[in-house]
Amino acid sequence: MDRFDREILDYVRSWSPYGGPPADEVLAEFGLTPGQLAERVNHIIAAENARHFQELARPWRRVQATRDSARMIGT
Numbered sequence: 153m154d155r156f157d158r159e160i161l162d163y164v165r166s167w168s169p170y171g172g173p174p175a176d177e178v179l180a181e182f183g184l185t186p187g188q189l190a191e192r193v194n195h196i197i198a199a200e201n202a203r204h205f206q207e208l209a210r211p212w213r214r215v216q217a218t219r220d221s222a223r224m225i226g227t
Contacts, residue, residue: 157196164193 153161163181167173175186182189 153196153200157192160189160192161196164189 160182163173172186173181173189178184178186178189184192
């Protein structure tokens with residue numbers, strides 16, 4: 153995640169107790185409309201979830217690759 157994305161998430165978190173930031177402040181702060189901000193936040197979250205899943209899955213994929221190699225050698 154780059155610095156801009158982190159700033160967006162921090163900004164959204166800080167406004168979440170108040171129902172989100174005012175539209176004019178979003179535009180002034182990031183140059184985005186509220187809809188664009190929502191899309192960007194959803195994209196950031198999806199990308200971070202995908203990255204996290206890859207990190208969690210990596211050890212299991214190594215195990216599977218080792219088993220597949222052992223099976224190929226054994227046949």
